[in-house]
Amino acid sequence: MPRRKTEPAAEANRRTEVLRAAARLFVEKGFEATTTRDIAEAAGMRSGSPFYHFRSKLDLLKAVILEGLAASEARQQAAIAGVDDPLDRLHRLVRAHLGSLFEHDTNAPLLIGETRALDAAARRQIAEAFDRYQIPWQQTLDALVAQGTLTSAAPPLRLWLFGMLNWSTHWYRPDGAMTLDALADSAVAMLLGQAPG
Numbered sequence: 001m002p003r004r005k006t007e008p009a010a011e012a013n014r015r016t017e018v019l020r021a022a023a024r025l026f027v028e029k030g031f032e033a034t035t036t037r038d039i040a041e042a043a044g045m046r047s048g049s050p051f052y053h054f055r056s057k058l059d060l061l062k063a064v065i066l067e068g069l070a071a072s073e074a075r076q077q078a079a080i081a082g083v084d085d086p087l088d089r090l091h092r093l094v095r096a097h098l099g100s101l102f103e104h105d106t107n108a109p110l111l112i113g114e115t116r117a118l119d120a121a122a123r124r125q126i127a128e129a130f131d132r133y134q135i136p137w138q139q140t141l142d143a144l145v146a147q148g149t150l151t152s153a154a155p156p157l158r159l160w161l162f163g164m165l166n167w168s169t170h171w172y173r174p175d176g177a178m179t180l181d182a183l184a185d186s187a188v189a190m191l192l193g194q195a196p197g
Contacts (some may be wrong), residue, residue, distance in 0.1 A: 018040075018054070019060075020043075021039050021042035022042075022043075023064045024042065025039060026111055027111065032117070034057075036048075039057075064111060065114075069133055071104065072097070072104075073132060075099060075100060076100075076133070078096075079092040079095065080140075089136070089140045090140050090191075093136060097162075098184055099180065101165070101166070101169055102174050134158060134162075137161070138153065141158055149192065157191075
């Protein structure tokens with residue numbers, strides 16, 4: 001009996017499930033410690049099935065990061081579209097980033113450190129994607145300096161902000177008392193030298 005072809009939508013869903021499972025496991029266990037068997041099991045597939053969608057575990061890592069960054073970038077662009085006030089833009093950028101971490105299974109920002117396993121060409125692609133992701137952040141910080149809200153927008157400030165936001169995955173509980181909006185408010189307040197609410 002000939003093998004039935006799977007519908008394109010079903011294939012796309014399976015590929016997405018593999019990406020989500022891999023991203024979650026790469027964050028929890030690390031890239032090296034995660035096996036393709038782990039990924040297949042987490043995605044509800046047979047152990048070799050992820051290779052139908054990706055040539056190797058390295059290709060899967062690259063896709064998780066690049067596609068996650070692209071999705072996060074699209075969400076942040078939508079969040080700041082038409083917003084001119086730099087403080088409002090900053091809050092929206094922070095909230096969109098937190099949303100990517102907690103609401104959309106986009107663990108790409110947390111996996112930037114795993115790029116050491118990839119070849120130079122893949123690392124360059126990811127660095128370029130992360131640079132694009134950071135552009136509105138730096139522009140917003142620069143605008144806050146121009147209006148006198150911040151005294152400096154040196155790149156380490158932006159990187160510190162990302163580090164602070166990404167670290168929240170270790171302690172923040174979405175089902176706890178603090179909402180993501182309140183967490184975003186607190187992050188912006190700390191950046192501005194105010195007491196977090």
